[in-house]
Amino acid sequence: MDVLALEAKTGNAGDSDKKSSSRPKPKPPKKAKRIVYFEVEIVDLKTKEKLLLLDKVEPTATVLDIKALFHKSYPKWYPARQSLRLDAKGKCLRDEEILQTLPVGTTASFYFSDLGPQLTWGTVFLTECVGPLIIYLMFYFHLPFIYSPKYDFTSSKHWVVHLACMCHSFHYIKRILETMFVHRISHGTMPLRNIFKNCGYYWCTAAWMAYYINHPLYTTPYYGQQQVNTGLYIFLFCQVGNFSIHVALRNLKQPGSKTKKIPYPTKNPFTWMFWLVSCPNYTYEMGSWIGFTLMTQCVPVAFFTIVGFIQMTVWAKGNTTAT
Ligand SMILES: CCCCCCCCCCCCCCC/C=C/C(=O)SCCNC(=O)CCNC(=O)[C@H](O)C(C)(C)COP(=O)(O)OP(=O)(O)OC[C@H]1O[C@@H](n2cnc3c(N)ncnc32)[C@H](O)[C@@H]1OP(=O)(O)O
Numbered sequence: 001m002d003v004l005a006l007e008a009k010t011g012n013a014g015d016s017d018k019k020s021s022s023r024p025k026p027k028p029p030k031k032a033k034r035i036v037y038f039e040v041e042i043v044d045l046k047t048k049e050k051l052l053l054l055d056k057v058e059p060t061a062t063v064l065d066i067k068a069l070f071h072k073s074y075p076k077w078y079p080a081r082q083s084l085r086l087d088a089k090g091k092c093l094r095d096e097e098i099l100q101t102l103p104v105g106t107t108a109s110f111y112f113s114d115l116g117p118q119l120t121w122g123t124v125f126l127t128e129c130v131g132p133l134i135i136y137l138m139f140y141f142h143l144p145f146i147y148s149p150k151y152d153f154t155s156s157k158h159w160v161v162h163l164a165c166m167c168h169s170f171h172y173i174k175r176i177l178e179t180m181f182v183h184r185i186s187h188g189t190m191p192l193r194n195i196f197k198n199c200g201y202y203w204c205t206a207a208w209m210a211y212y213i214n215h216p217l218y219t220t221p222y223y224g225q226q227q228v229n230t231g232l233y234i235f236l237f238c239q240v241g242n243f244s245i246h247v248a249l250r251n252l253k254q255p256g257s258k259t260k261k262i263p264y265p266t267k268n269p270f271t272w273m274f275w276l277v278s279c280p281n282y283t284y285e286m287g288s289w290i291g292f293t294l295m296t297q298c299v300p301v302a303f304f305t306i307v308g309f310i311q312m313t314v315w316a317k318g319n320t321t322a323t
């Protein structure tokens with residue numbers, strides 16, 4: 001029986017009498033509003049084993065409420081670890097979806113799967129950004145055992161090495177501050193395995209770049225100061241662009257809201273890039289790393305830029321399809 005049918009069944013049956021007589025009628029006794037409760041069954045996606053039957057679930061219950069009820073019976077599966085779907089091959093239901101608006105009868109079956117341990121997005125973002133910041137500085141300050149003691153008396157660092165350290169540190173400090181004060185991240189959590197993938201990528205490549213850029217035998221860019229300056233200007237321009245897009249995306253959401261909107265350019269000229277691409281923050285991010293590659297003329301930086309480009313292209317395509 002679907003929701004519409006339920007409404008029909010519980011509708012006011014006295015309507016047809018109203019027109020039949022002009023005499024003032026005695027008021028009908030007040031009927032208590034009948035709530036039609038739902039019965040919710042939770043089935044394991046893999047084994048198809050019935051895990052739980054919840055009777056008397058309120059129609060206005062959200063998916064998150066159902067997850068909380070399930071959690072009471074299975075304490076190891078906290079709500080963020082749970083994925084509930086209506087169709088075994090369908091998409092995961094969003095936490096804010098409401099039972100009575102789902103295409104189910106009064107007996108709803110949900111397929112449950114365990115998403116594995118979860119971490120908050122803030123934790124992942126911060127961990128992946130604090131690492132490169134510290135690792136790079138360890139190489140910059142030539143901590144013991146990094147470079148051979150035979151280089152101890154090699155000539156002092158070239159200006160571009162200081163500049164690269166400032167730009168690298170600036171980039172990650174900016175990302176940490178943005179995570180704390182700018183982004184309005186809607187996903188509650190993400191899989192723990194991501195932290196290994198993301199940190200492996202960020203931390204290892206930071207060490208790899210820092211090793212070469214701060215190496216006592218580092219050779220400065222082929223076209224000298226002109227190349228360094230061009231790289232620096234591109235880097236700074238794109239950092240401002242990236243920040244501008246993050247602010248524009250933040251302003252699309254009300255605090256606490258999870259609703260995404262189609263972004264449009266604002267008065268800030270850096271946001272006009274929205275006319276051309278769906279994720280200009282990724283374009284500017286790429287631009288920054290192209291600038292940094294030019295400034296340092298270092299192969300590991302180029303590698304980092306290419307991997308980031310591939311990853312962000314995949315995500316940007318996903319975003320375009322979603323919109
Ligand atoms: C010198 C050595 C160098 C070493 C180099 C190493 C190279 C290695 C290359 C690696 C490159 C890595 C580059 C990373 C760069 C990262 C940059 C960043 O900083 S970005 C910021 C961090 N952001 C991320 O990490 C994004 C992570 N996002 C995700 O993984 C997914 O969005 C998501 C899994 C959290 C959710 O996916 P979504 O598309 O939104 O949901 P769907 O409903 O479509 O589900 C798809 C699929 O995922 C499952 N799912 C959903 N949510 C979760 C969850 N919380 N935990 C686990 N699994 C989840 C869902 O059930 C679906 O599964 P399926 O089986 O397909 O039904």
Ligand SMILES: NC(=O)C1=CN([C@@H]2O[C@H](COP(=O)(O)OP(=O)(O)OC[C@H]3O[C@@H](n4cnc5c(N)ncnc54)[C@H](OP(=O)(O)O)[C@@H]3O)[C@@H](O)[C@H]2O)C=CC1
Nearest residue numbers: 183184185186187249252253260261262263281282285308
């Ligand atoms: N160097 C590298 O390899 C990489 C660097 N990065 C850097 O990290 C930054 C953040 O990355 P990522 O999280 O993937 O960026 P996203 O563009 O996916 O998200 C950034 C923020 O904007 C919000 N947002 C995005 N689109 C919309 C919309 N249409 N309406 C409302 N809010 C929206 C997101 O909210 P929600 O939580 O709802 O999605 C999130 O809070 C990048 O801009 C880039 O600078 C990222 C990837 C790789």
